Amino acid sequence: MDEKVGPSEMIVHLGPQHPMMPGPFRLNAKLRGETVVDSEVEMGWIHKGIEKILENKTYLQGITIVDRICYLAALTNEEAYVGCVEKLAGIEVPPRAQYIRVIMEELSRIQSHLLGMGEYASFVGFVSMFMYTIRDREDVMTLMDSVTGARVTHSFLRFGGVKDDLPEGFKDDVKRVFASLRKAVDSYEELYSSDEIYKSRTVGIGVLTAEVAKDIGVSGPPLRATGVAFDIRRDEPYLVYPDLDFKVCVQKAGDVYARVQVRLDEMRESMYIIEQCLDQIPDGPLFPEGTAYGRRTPVMRVPAGEVFHRVEDPRGEMGFYMISDGSDKPYRVKIRGPVYPTLQGLPPLIKGVKVADIVAIAGSMDTCTSEVDR
Amino acid sequence: MAVEQSDYEEVPGVILTDRNAISDFLKTTKAQDVLNWGRKNSLWFMVNAMGCCGVELLSTGMAHYDTDRFGIIPRNSPRHADVLIISGYVTKKYLPALKKIWDQMPSPKWVIAFGDCAISGGPFYESYSTRQNVDEIFPVDVFVPGCPPRCEALIQAFFELQKKIEAKQDRGTEY
């Protein structure tokens, strides 16, 4: 951004502490009157150096660290990391463990969307929606808590399997929670579509066209809201997703309203996926039989090689590039977060809008600053 | 926080006073107990989500845990807040901003170190980018261990802070 300020222009700093974001982030916006003429995003307020730390931890210790890349999608981060090691070491995950992973990852998608949507509603002045979504999110969190033993950072996945089996009565709990959650999602949709103030602040605001979105490198709900059906679960399947029936939720408009609508539809799809999994899940071991995985092993060495593995995060395409040199620690791990390009594309998107719409547009991307900084 | 010495000129026959003198006097009386009772029951905290713990911070302030019952209300502006919750890793880049937030909060004010990162650096204790030993910079009253701690732990931390304020042992005020 050009620091020079012309006549009747000024620079406004939003952040680093700003209620708009779950995490520090700074937007320097140059305004003429109330219109944004130029802007710049400053990152790095919570850069933790995770990539360097991972190089100095053993593979198993790394699972705990990757949890904390994005605390709203801990399980999908783990899936990407564990998937890398499994590809390098050639581990086959038994079917039961794969189903449990899918169930947990979809639950994590639901809770992330609930928080993102609710928080977003509060940005456009709809705070009661935040209260509703957090209330329903607690039920989902309790479900996850009953399986993994943690609410936010789970450390649940292991190489070749999962830490624990589903507890007894889990299916009934899911049924009970989903019955109320389905109703809740329907009521959110009704609230969104009937509220005139909400609609006037979201419909036609922050329109992202498919060409621009592809150019910026956006993935996940913001991209699917522009009409591009790009979903790693379908395009590059992992786990048991090929056996499951689900559709990629797409909207045409590409505005803020469409992004929220995509998240609503995805929550319904996730619930459908989990119910299929619970019906189809076979009995069997949690770790490949006849191997040491799952037991206490002192050191795990991974064959030398390089691999790129990507999964569908609640926010888009999450990828890990891992280089192993045959020792017990990875040589280099690169984390490709979905929000990184999305946040980078914010300045062109908010050019020419009013100040009040900055929050509406930035919030609708459901950004997770921790993942951008790592 | 610090009681400043008044530098008024002495005028014969006139007793001059200032705000500090009044508050110094009050601290020796029972009136301070009444003040502290009021303070401890309206601990508004600053929503300053800095890491994983920030998510639990949001949940705590919202519908399910409903801390409003205890007069603990989330605020988005430091100008309204009494309690700063350090909810995550403090990096070298973010520390000046956090200090500024602390300076913007009106006294009396308290700090809660929420989560392992704020206490000892947590999983990132050896990172090149984070600032360890945050308790040397801020007067921390309550430490909440956990990675991240649960919402109930944060509510417990507020109770501990209330007890400290009632017993006049908190670090936010000079008695």
Next chain:
Amino acid sequence: MDANTMIDSLSTQFPDAIYDTKVESKIRIIAKVKPEIVTDVCKYLKENLSFGHLCCEFGVDYPGRNEIEVVYIIGSYDHSVVLTLKAILPRDNPEIESVVPVFWNANWYERETYELFGVKYLNHPDLKPLVLPEDMLGEWPLRKDYKGFPNKAAKNLV
């Protein structure tokens, strides 16, 4: 178009600049590229082979070989093949042409690689630190011989 035809098309277009090509599986291909020509290769990939989605770009440090690799992971919105493109630079003075004119979102990736590895990008629109404070520039923390890593300052460890 499958992975084999893609890599053949790339090698025939740039016979001198592309070497060590490998087809790992149906959806993963690897190639090495001469650093001088990386922007042209990326342009060709984007326009002719519909590799329009830069997944990420990063550096890898090899002090033993005295080299820094810059790795481009390029995917696509239309097909599921992912190409890993590597450019090898000398460790003493790593310089490479910026690919921002081709892939708009390379901007931040290159700024990050610059501050963490010290790779200088030529013709980058705004090369300055992204995640580190200004005064840490020049320490290149992600290089293998970085001294400040196990930071022993923490006192309250259990």
